[in-house]
Amino acid sequence: MGVFTVRDVSGMRALRLSAPDDGSGFGRLDLVSVPVPVPGPTEVLVRVALCGICGTDADACRFRPDNTSMFGGPISLPVVLGHEASGEVVRTGALVTRVSPGDLVALESVLACGTCDTCLRGRRNQCENVVLTGLTAPGALADYVVVPETACHRLSLLRDSGWSRQDTLLAGALLEPLGCVYNAVFVEGGGIRPGERVTVHGLGPLGLFAGVLCHIGGASQVVGVDPVPSRRELAQHLGFSACLSPAKDHTAPPDTSLLDAEVHVEASGNPAATLPVIERHLRPGARCVVVSRTDLPTRIDTNPWVSHAARLIGARGHCGGIFPSLLNLFAAGRLDPATLVGETLSLEEVPAAMARGATATSAGKTIVRVIEH
Known part of the structure; x- marks a missing residue:
């Protein structure tokens, strides 16, 4: 078994995955203290409320004898895990117009460049320069995460429909995995x-x-x-x-x-x-x-x-255009976020849960409550 530690933290907490150093085949998951990131001109700083645990996260934690991750896609180690997140905007770059501080948002995880030939052909999921939150860029199993404004989707439709803050954030954390399936079945399929x-x-x-x-x-x-x-x-x-x-x-x-x-x-x-x-x-x-x-x-x-x-x-993930349709389904009562969730963990509980493979057979989506709201 790899080394799993929860360190005393005084700054921003982040759950960082590194390759194992004991030959166990399972990665190091350390809850570490890192500086709060600063958003660039077109970026947004989000205070993370909830973040789902994905099978991708579990695969990323398993390693071959040569110390490469068993995740089948791109990954850059060490990396802060987490790519199914919702939270509150706390700071925006000078050029950001899509969201404002105080907005509740859900985050896309496939970050396309928008300028390569593949993106311009409308295949943003297959972007030649793709960045993947929680895999090749710092993720959302942390107190804060910085993402491009194009990755932020406001959850105001649910709030305007009378949803509580808690239920709104829960639905927001489910949009990314729901979006992957929507893209697979209804777009690619x-x-x-x-x-x-x-x-x-x-x-x-x-x-x-x-x-x-x-x-x-x-x-x-x-x-x-x-x-x-x-x-x-x-x-x-x-x-x-x-x-x-x-x-x-x-x-x-x-x-x-x-x-x-x-x-x-x-x-x-x-x-x-x-x-x-x-x-x-x-x-x-x-x-x-x-x-x-x-x-x-x-x-x-x-x-x-x-x-x-x-x-x-x-079908790979999703990028652009799907979250609004899913939000409409939530707002219309066709999807109930509470029925889709299984176990809820604190950030401190994640290393032990991953070590025992808790997500491999769990029923429903495992959600991490990063910060109490």
């Missing part, structure tokens, strides 16, 4: 046609959120697959049509299985196990959207994809 069937493989937060959004989007059936009973129970409570253990599928006749679907969502983080199941349950013209990462290669049998004219679609 082409959306749900009313009446289509959906199977979600893996009922961690992303899989759970995918099923909820697909139900709102008009799916006639949403089936979840996960080995953890508490996750299956929560999914059914949130409107899934049925939830199965992976083992149950192995004996189900393919022509009558509940898993047959026009849309599959791979959210397990273990596509080596789920893709063979998905390939047996593709409907003609099916789409499979992959929203989870893995550092292991996965074998694909191309025959069922060809036979069913099916598509395998990757």
Whole structure:
């Protein structure tokens, strides 16, 4: 096990991840004191209220024998973790016009440059110069974080709709993971046609959120697959049509299985196990959207994809344009933030929770209450 410490801090607290120094394969998570960052001319200083723990954070903490992180995307160590945040604007740069001190905001985590050829083609998620909050830039598991003003989304719609400050901030902290799923299913994946069937493989937060959004989007059936009973129970409570253990599928006749679907969502983080199941349950013209990462290669049998004219679609995060739609769903009562949350931790409790792998099997989104509001 790597070294996890909570140090005496007198300045701004920040949860910093470093490569392990004991050969354990698990990173160092230190709660350290660092200077409060100063925003540049187009940047915003946000006092963090809440920050979600993501599977990405857990993967980033696991290391190979050569001391490189098992997270499948870019990461620059050491780094302050955290990229699913809400909070209050406390200071703005001289050129900032989007938000003002006192505004409650939610933060995007994929920071596109906006000027590379890929961005100018409208593919900001694939920005050639992308910066990822909490992975390649300091994150929000800290008292304060600095982000570009373009990453800030005001939560005034919820406050104007009568939401409490606490519920508003909670919804704000859920926008980033909800946005990843929205982008995967409804943008990259082409959306749900009313009446289509959906199977979600893996009922961690992303899989759970995918099923909820697909139900709102008009799916006639949403089936979840996960080995953890508490996750299956929560999914059914949130409107899934049925939830199965992976083992149950192995004996189900393919022509009558509940898993047959026009849309599959791979959210397990273990596509080596789920893709063979998905390939047996593709409907003609099916789409499979992959929203989870893995550092292991996965074998694909191309025959069922060809036979069913099916598509395998990757989706990375989200950048721009999605938060407003999700805020509308919250404001209309179609999404309830309290039902999507599992465990709530203090910042000081995060190292121990990560060390014991608490988020790997938890039901609902784990939220860190950074500062009491």
